[in-house]
Structure formats: structure tokens, C-alpha cells
Amino acid sequence: MSATVRPTQRQRAFAERAARTVRGRKAANVTMLTFLSIAALAATLPLLVILLHLVKLGASSLSWNFFTQMPKPVGESGGGLANGIAGTMILVGIGSAVGLPVGVGAGLYCAEQAKSRLAQVVRFLADVLNGLPSIVMGIFAWEILVRPLGHFSAFSGGIALGAMMIPMVARTTEEMVRTVPNTLREAALALGYARWRTSLQIVLRTASAGIVTGALVAIARIAGETAPLLFSAFGNQFWSTSLKQPIAALPLQIFSYAISPYDEWHSLAWAAALVLIALVLVISILARLATRARAGAGHGD
Amino acid sequence: MATDLTPRATYAVPARETAPGASPMRTRIAVQGLDAWFGQVHAVRGVSLDLLDRRVTAIIGPSGCGKSTFLRCLNRMHETVSGARATGHVLLDGREIYAPEVNPVSVRKHVGMVFQRPTPFPTMNIRENVAAGLRVMGDRKPSRGETEAIVEQALRRAALWDEVKDRLGASATGLSGGQQQRLCIARSLATSPEVLLLDEPTASLDPISSQKVEELVYELRKEITVVIVTHNMQQAARVSDVTNFFLNGELVEGGPTERIFTAPRDPRTESYLTGRFG
Amino acid sequence: MTAPTPHADVSAAPPRADAPLPSIEGRSRGDVVYHAVITGFALVVPLLLAAIALAIAIGGWPALRQFGFGFLTSSAWDPVNGQFGAAPAIYGTIVSSIIALVIATPMALGVSLFLSEFSPLWLRQPVGFLVDLLAAIPSVVYGLWGIFVLLPLLRDPVMPFLRDTLHLGATGFFSGPAYGPSMLAAGLILSVMVLPYIASVSREVLYAVPRSQREAALALGATRWEMIRHAVLPFARPGIAGGIILGLGRALGETMAVTMLIGNRHEIAMSLFAPGYTMASLIANEFSEASNDLHLSALMAVGFVLFVMTLIVNGIARWLVWQVARRASGSAA
Numbered sequence: 001m002s003a004t005v006r007p008t009q010r011q012r013a014f015a016e017r018a019a020r021t022v023r024g025r026k027a028a029n030v031t032m033l034t035f036l037s038i039a040a041l042a043a044t045l046p047l048l049v050i051l052l053h054l055v056k057l058g059a060s061s062l063s064w065n066f067f068t069q070m071p072k073p074v075g076e077s078g079g080g081l082a083n084g085i086a087g088t089m090i091l092v093g094i095g096s097a098v099g100l101p102v103g104v105g106a107g108l109y110c111a112e113q114a115k116s117r118l119a120q121v122v123r124f125l126a127d128v129l130n131g132l133p134s135i136v137m138g139i140f141a142w143e144i145l146v147r148p149l150g151h152f153s154a155f156s157g158g159i160a161l162g163a164m165m166i167p168m169v170a171r172t173t174e175e176m177v178r179t180v181p182n183t184l185r186e187a188a189l190a191l192g193y194a195r196w197r198t199s200l201q202i203v204l205r206t207a208s209a210g211i212v213t214g215a216l217v218a219i220a221r222i223a224g225e226t227a228p229l230l231f232s233a234f235g236n237q238f239w240s241t242s243l244k245q246p247i248a249a250l251p252l253q254i255f256s257y258a259i260s261p262y263d264e265w266h267s268l269a270w271a272a273a274l275v276l277i278a279l280v281l282v283i284s285i286l287a288r289l290a291t292r293a294r295a296g297a298g299h300g301d
Numbered sequence: 302m303a304t305d306l307t308p309r310a311t312y313a314v315p316a317r318e319t320a321p322g323a324s325p326m327r328t329r330i331a332v333q334g335l336d337a338w339f340g341q342v343h344a345v346r347g348v349s350l351d352l353l354d355r356r357v358t359a360i361i362g363p364s365g366c367g368k369s370t371f372l373r374c375l376n377r378m379h380e381t382v383s384g385a386r387a388t389g390h391v392l393l394d395g396r397e398i399y400a401p402e403v404n405p406v407s408v409r410k411h412v413g414m415v416f417q418r419p420t421p422f423p424t425m426n427i428r429e430n431v432a433a434g435l436r437v438m439g440d441r442k443p444s445r446g447e448t449e450a451i452v453e454q455a456l457r458r459a460a461l462w463d464e465v466k467d468r469l470g471a472s473a474t475g476l477s478g479g480q481q482q483r484l485c486i487a488r489s490l491a492t493s494p495e496v497l498l499l500d501e502p503t504a505s506l507d508p509i510s511s512q513k514v515e516e517l518v519y520e521l522r523k524e525i526t527v528v529i530v531t532h533n534m535q536q537a538a539r540v541s542d543v544t545n546f547f548l549n550g551e552l553v554e555g556g557p558t559e560r561i562f563t564a565p566r567d568p569r570t571e572s573y574l575t576g577r578f579g
Numbered sequence: 580m581t582a583p584t585p586h587a588d589v590s591a592a593p594p595r596a597d598a599p600l601p602s603i604e605g606r607s608r609g610d611v612v613y614h615a616v617i618t619g620f621a622l623v624v625p626l627l628l629a630a631i632a633l634a635i636a637i638g639g640w641p642a643l644r645q646f647g648f649g650f651l652t653s654s655a656w657d658p659v660n661g662q663f664g665a666a667p668a669i670y671g672t673i674v675s676s677i678i679a680l681v682i683a684t685p686m687a688l689g690v691s692l693f694l695s696e697f698s699p700l701w702l703r704q705p706v707g708f709l710v711d712l713l714a715a716i717p718s719v720v721y722g723l724w725g726i727f728v729l730l731p732l733l734r735d736p737v738m739p740f741l742r743d744t745l746h747l748g749a750t751g752f753f754s755g756p757a758y759g760p761s762m763l764a765a766g767l768i769l770s771v772m773v774l775p776y777i778a779s780v781s782r783e784v785l786y787a788v789p790r791s792q793r794e795a796a797l798a799l800g801a802t803r804w805e806m807i808r809h810a811v812l813p814f815a816r817p818g819i820a821g822g823i824i825l826g827l828g829r830a831l832g833e834t835m836a837v838t839m840l841i842g843n844r845h846e847i848a849m850s851l852f853a854p855g856y857t858m859a860s861l862i863a864n865e866f867s868e869a870s871n872d873l874h875l876s877a878l879m880a881v882g883f884v885l886f887v888m889t890l891i892v893n894g895i896a897r898w899l900v901w902q903v904a905r906r907a908s909g910s911a912a
């Protein structure tokens with residue numbers, strides 16, 4: 001119930017200064033927030049722009065021919081990249097045959113023997129391997145498989161890709177196996193399951209959805225890799241499914257066709273890129289959905 | 302000074318010593334001088350007791366008294382924790398289960414265990430869960446037809462059959478907590494173990510499910526040896542024939558349940574039962 | 580011994596053995612095999628890394644021995660006369676990566692801050708996912724897009740704009756003919772490729788800042804931006820730094836997109852409009868056509884330098900992220 005006091009000169013000056021500062025702060029606030037929003041928008045644009053270009057420039061070349069025909073000589077139309085598609089499938093197959101068992105096994109080891117010295121080392125080194133430039137894998141495959149044998153080969157390309165897969169799959173597998181509650185393992189042991197059976201038939205099976213997701217993501221990544229193949233699988237103009245010969249691959253074809261001077265080849269490169277992106281995107285989206293579904297549903301504990 | 306602690310039972314409990322068909326008192330598992338450690342922590346200290354056949358033996362005590370650890374020594378689950386070890390003698394039907402040539406895996410096929418939290422295998426349906434233990438029976442593994450019959454019988458013994466008989470192919474995780482726990486009991490029973498160990502089986506269940514589990518434990522005693530660890534004294538009084546009181550890793554007192562609850566001999570037992578601690 | 584009582588119905592149970600405990604040797608054979616197999620697979624990881632390091636080191640040794648430390652500082656690259664120096668490649672790697680970080684960090688931070696402070700919760704997942712998807716696009720596709728969309732754009736109007744209209748040509752960094760393939764082009768495409776890594780780590784770290792920090796600042800009368808600057812960012816700084824260094828690690832090793840956009844010239848030039856080389860693109864470009872053993876060895880030596888550089892940078896990144904994890908577990912939120 002105090003009577004209103006008329007502000008003094010000093011108080012008025014202070015209030016004015018404060019108001020100016022507040023105006024300044026508010027202005028700064030708005031500026032920064034606008035900048036942030038623009039930056040946010042800018043960050044989401046590249047993906048959409050690239051996808052748009054891919055569809056616009058690649059879809060027209062996508063046809064049945066694309067998947068079944070061999071590349072035609074320059075000047076002739078209607079060629080396809082059948083050898084590249086087959087080659088990518090073969091290389092990914094070899095890579096998975098090597099990378100998946102070793103990766104899952106290593107991941108199982110790290111999850112089960114979590115505190116052991118070897119597990120800590122493997123975890124750390126797997127992260128290191130994951131961060132290596134993929135061209136280093138190519139040099140490695142060249143040094144151990146191409147140089148001694150004297151020629152490029154699909155096998156060496158597959159090994160390079162497999163070597164890349166191992167640390168990827170190991171980390172995701174370990175993560176997934178760790179989510180299986182220990183009580184489940186104990187319940188199996190208490191039923192008379194031996195340790196190995198518990199690990200494989202109970203723990204691995206429970207984590208299998210996540211492990212498969214991780215494996216698919218790894219496959220999607222190596223399917224798009226070019227650098228490891230540059231001097232291992234090397235690429236091949238002709239149809240070849242032999243493991244001992246150089247072999248074509250979609251990423252390699254995209255590379256060589258993109259830097260070529262021929263328009264028809266450019267179109268083929270766009271189509272191949274579209275196919276590759278479609279594969280990668282579909283798997284990534286499925287993986288993300290699967291992860292969210294699992295997180296939502298819980299493990300029934 | 303002993304207060305009357307006989308709780309009001311929610312179902313008729315016949316006087317245990319004169320239960321029809323009660324078999325003579327025979328020791329199923331004899332424990333002699335059992336010690337158990339977690340690293341340096343001495344969790345069970347020199348416990349000796351007999352677990353009687355066709356009886357429910359309860360183990361009570363405040364948390365941390367070693368009762369769960371003791372239980373896990375009976376089926377050699379204690380040693381699955383890294384750094385854990387046990388010494389002493391545990392004789393199942395006269396055979397030492399800690400003998401060096403004995404495979405712990407085989408021990409667990411004879412001594413089943415149900416844990417505090419229900420643990421149905423999430424990737425298996427109800428039928429597969431119950432039959433899970435049958436898959437590892439080696440050359441005594443039953444055939445497909447026998448398996449169906451065993452599954453049904455186990456579910457009946459676990460008082461779950463009527464509730465799930467129409468949906469044996471449904472996922473086990475779709476069941477309620479109480480049903481899941483009974484499923485785990487059925488799973489353990491399917492392999493016809495001689496002994497069933499229950500580690501606080503109703504701790505995470507609602508009262509109605511708890512009651513169902515208690516009733517089925519009470520029924521099970523006609524066929525197998527049951528050992529139940531519980532922090533709920535009233536549950537022990539309702540369900541068991543013999544009660545053992547543990548404190549700080551030691552067996553303080555054990556005997557017929559009615560006597561323990563009405564006339565405990567050790568002052569520590571009385572203190573615990575009257576709620577002065579724990 | 581186990582005579583059924585009248586109450587038990589055990590007829591359907593499997594027959595029991597006479598002796599309750601069959602004697603089996605200590606550990607099941609299955610356990611031994613299983614353990615051996617997964618241990619073996621686990622051992623592959625360190626062995627693989629060692630093999631890679633060895634292979635490159637051995638391959639690069641002849642060149643390193645011949646040129647010594649000068650290999651890192653010399654700009655000569657003459658396969659015919661056997662002179663090799665990695666300085667342009669190292670320079671190009673560092674410059675293109677720095678350009679990438681300078682452009683990507685504000686965008687990544689922007690989108691992460693947007694998601695953590697302003698966006699409605701339902702936007703978080705989709706937008707975050709869109710940004711993360713950038714990491715899934717293969718490098719060669721970025722390169723393809725770069726050649727046919729980015730380069731023409733740079734040639735006309737962007738580079739002339741920077742050089743002439745903004746008069747940045749005077750600084751020397753944006754001068755010279757605007758052919759397209761350039762350090763600038765490589766830096767730009769790298770920034771898009773590196774953005775998701777910085778954004779992802781930043782997002783995680785920002786989400787982890789406790790609400791109490793934010794609310795305390797707001798309660799004191801801070802504006803939104805002031806709250807971010809004084810309450811949120813300091814908390815998240817080491818994590819964000821880790822994300823940036825992680826992005827750096829990625830940028831150092833990117834090969835295909837850079838090869839396709841950088842012009843592939845052994846040259847250290849001041850202008851960003853000039854073509855250049857990075858270590859990875861050098862190897863990619865010349866390895867299959869290396870003219871002699873010394874050439875090959877020099878390329879592998881470049882690979883070794885790249886290998887070591889990446890190891891160090893990624894190690895720093897992980898250490899920073901580890902610091903964040905340690906701090907988070909230490910402080911009660």
C-alpha cells in the first residue's frame with residue numbers, strides 16, 4: 001500500500017540505459033536466432049538438392065537395359081551397367097563373407113568378456129580402424145594381394161571391403177549384445193544351457209534384429225566405396241565374374257564415367273549413382289525405423 | 302514373550318505334519334560347511350543345513366544376509382559371476398555337486414531356478430519358452446509329440462494352462478508380469494528337476510499374481526523339493542514347511558515353520574520376526 | 580529312489596537317469612570351441628591394424644629412406660627424375676579440410692542448436708535423420724554431383740562474384756582464373772560431407788545438457804540466445820570440439836569427391852581458385868599408373884603420412900569425447 005514515488009532523475013536515466021541494453025540484448029537474440037534458423041535450413045538443403053539432381057538426371061537413364069545390358073561403345077545408345085551391378089554384388093558378397101562372421105565374433109567377444117584386456121584393446125582399435133581413410137584399405141589390399149600375385153582381382157577388392165566391414169560390424173554387434181539383460185543369460189544357464197549355447201541360441205538370437213540392422217548398414221556403406229577398389233578390383237569394361245580377374249563395380253564406373261568426356265557415359269553415371277543412393281537410403285531408413293521400433297517396444301523385461 | 306505371528310492365511314492351510322500323502326522326511330540336498338565369496342566379500346559363512354524332499358523350505362532374512370547367494374550355490378549359479386567362488390559340500394541325493402569332475406551345466410538340469418524378475422525369452426513364443434529346457438537334454442531329449450505333452454503338463458503344474466492354452470504360439474512377452482513368472486516356473490518344471498529354487502519369485506509381482514504363485518508353490522511340494530528365498534516373512538509363514546533365518550551370511554536358526562514363527566529360540570530371530578530390524 | 584507320490588503325475592516327464600549327475604569333464608567341449616573361435620575373431624582386429632600399418636610402412640620405406648624428412652617439405656614431384664615431395668599434397672589436405680570445417684561448423688552447430696533449443700520435439704527425429712543421411716551418401720556420388728552441378732556453379736557465377744564483385748580477389752585468396760576444379764570446390768564438397776559428423780556429435784552433447792542449466796539462466800532473465808551462449812554452450816564445448824575434430828579426421832581422408840573436384844595439380848598456391856592435391860586424391864590419381872618402384876613407394880609413403888595424421892586427429896577427437904563422457908558421469912545433473 002505504498003504510495004507511488006515519482007522516479008528521480010537518476011532513476012529515470014538508469015531505466016533508460018537499462019531499456020537500451022534490453023533492446024540491444026533482444027536485438028542480439030533475434031539476430032542470432034535468425035542466423036541459427038538459416039544455418040539449420042542450410043544444413044538440410046544439400047541432401048534434398050543432391051537427391052533432386054540424382055532423380056532428375058539419373059531417372060531418365062534407368063531402364064531395363066540399364067540393369068541387363070553391358071556398356072556399349074561410345075556413340076551407341078542403350079548401354080547398361082550390368083557388369084557393374086554384378087560386380088558390386090560379388091564384391092559385397094566376398095566382403096560380407098569375411099566381414100560379417102569376424103565382426104560378429106569380435107563383437108560377441110567384446111560384449112561377453114567386456115572387462116578383459118583384449119576386449120578393451122579391440123574396442124579401441126576397432127574405432128581406430130573405423131576412422132581410417134578407405135584409400136588406406138586399398139593400399140593394404142594391393143600390397144598383400146595384388147602385388148604378390150601380379151594382377152588385380154575381384155578377390156582383393158572383396159578383401160579390402162571385408163576389412164572395412166570388420167570393425168563396423170564388431171562395434172554394432174557389441175552394442176546390441178550388451179543390450180541383452182544379464183538376467184536372460186542367467187535364466188538360460190539355470191536351465192542347463194552351456195555357455196556357448198546361451199551365447200548363441202539365447203543372447204545372439206535376442207540381439208539378432210539389431211545385429212542384422214548393423215550388418216545391413218555396414219553392407220550399404222561398403223557397397224558405395226570406391227577408393228578401396230581403385231587398385232584392387234580395379235574395374236573391368238567387360239563382363240567378368242571371376243574372382244581372380246579385375247571386376248567392374250558401380251562406384252568405379254561412376255567415377256570413370258563421370259570424368260570421361262562423353263555425355264552418354266555421364267547419363268549412365270547418374271543412373272548408377274541413383275541406384276546406389278536408392279540402395280543406401282532404403283537400408284538406412286529401414287535401419288533407423290528398426291532401431292526406433294526396438295527402442296519403443298522394449299525387450300519385455 | 303513370543304508374540305503370535307501366525308498370519309491369517311488367505312487359503313486353507315492344512316497342518317503340515319499331517320498333510321495327506323506327505324512323504325517321510327528325507328534329505329534331498331545336504332549342505333555342509335558352505336562358504337561363498339564375491340572376491341573378498343564373505344557372503345555365506347559356514348552354513349550347514351538339510352533341504353528336505355517334498356517340502357518347501359523357506360530362507361528368510363534382511364537384505365544382504367546372503368540368502369540369495371546361498372541359494373545360487375545350490376545349483377552352481379554362484380560361480381557364473383566373475384570373481385565368485387564357493388567352498389564346502391553340497392550333496393544332491395548323496396552326490397557332491399562341487400566335485401571336480403562334475404559339470405555345473407548338468408547340475409542345473411537337476412536343480413531348477415526361478416528368478417526375481419520374470420525372464421521369458423523374448424524371441425520365443427510361449428510353447429518354445431516352456432520347451433526351452435528340453436532342447437538341451439542331450440540323448441534324453443523328448444520327441445516332438447512328447448514335447449507337446451510335457452509343455453501342457455508343465456503349464457498345468459504352473460497354473461497357467463487355462464490362460465494360455467489357446468495361444469501357445471503367441472509371443473511370451475505379451476503376457477502380464479504374473480503370467481510371465483508362472484511361465485518361467487513352467488519352463489523350469491518342464492525338465493522335471495528334482496529340486497526347484499525360487500529366488501524372491503513374487504518380489505516384482507502384484508498381490509494377486511503373488512497369491513497365485515504362492516498357491517502353486519504350495520501345490521508343487523507334493524512332487525518336488527522347493528527352496529524359496531523371500532524377504533516377505535508372511536509369505537514364508539504361509540507357504541513353507543521349514544524356515545531358515547539367515548543373518549550376515551550365517552544360518553542363525555532353522556526348523557519347522559510354525560515353531561520358528563511362534564517360538565523362535567534365538568533372540569536375533571525373534572528381533573527380525575517382530576520387525577525390530579530388516 | 581524317486582518313487583512318484585499319489586499326487587504327482589510324472590508320466591509325461593522324460594525318463595531320468597539312475598545316477599542324478601552324469602560325470603562330464605569339467606568344461607563342455609562346446610564352450611572351449613566357442614571361446615576359441617570368438618577370441619580368434621577378436622584377435623583379427625588388432626592384427627588387421629598392425630598388418631595395415633606394416634604394409635604401408637614397408638611399402639613406403641624406400642621413399643622415406645631416400646628422401647628423409649625432406650619428403651614432407653619438398654614440392655618436387657618428378658617421377659621421371661625420381662624426385663618426390665609430399666608438401667603440396669599435405670598442404671592441400673590441410674587447407675581443404677580447414678575450409679570444410681570453417682563452412683560446416685556453423686551450419687552443423689546451427690542445426691544442432693536449432694534442434695536442441697527451438698524445434699518442436701517431433702521435428703527432432705526427422706531433421707536429425709536427414710542430416711545424418713548426408714553421411715550415408717557415397718563419396719563418389721558427391722563427386723559426380725560436384726562435377727556437374729557445383730563446378731559449373733562455381734565457374735559462373737560464384738567465383739567471379741567472389742573475385743570481382745566482392746573484390747576478394749585483391750586478398751590473393753580468391754584470385755586467378757575460375758576454371759572450376761579448385762581447392763575451394765574441394766573444400767565446399769568436403770564441408771557437406773563433414774557436416775553430418777559434427778552435427779551428430781553436437782546434437783548428442785547438446786541434448787545431454789541438463790534442463791536445470793537452461794532453466795537457471797532463463798530464470799535469471801537471460802534471453803534465449805544468452806542462455807545458449809552462457810549456460811548451454813560452455814557445458815557442451817568439449818563435446819562439440821570433439822565433433823569438430825572428428826569431422827576433421829573424416830575430411831583428411833576423403834578421397835573420391837576430392838579427386839574429382841580439386842584439379843589434381845602438384846602445386847601450393849595461395850588462391851583457393853587454383854587446383855591442388857590432397858594426400859588421398861594424389862594416391863587415388865597416380866597409384867594405378869605409377870611408373871616405377873620409387874614412384875609407388877613415394878605414393879605409399881604419402882599413404883603412411885596420411886595414416887599417421889588420421890590416427891592422431893582421431894585420437895584427439897576420441898579423447899575429447901571421452902572427456903565429455905567422464906564429466907557427464909561425474910557431475911550429478
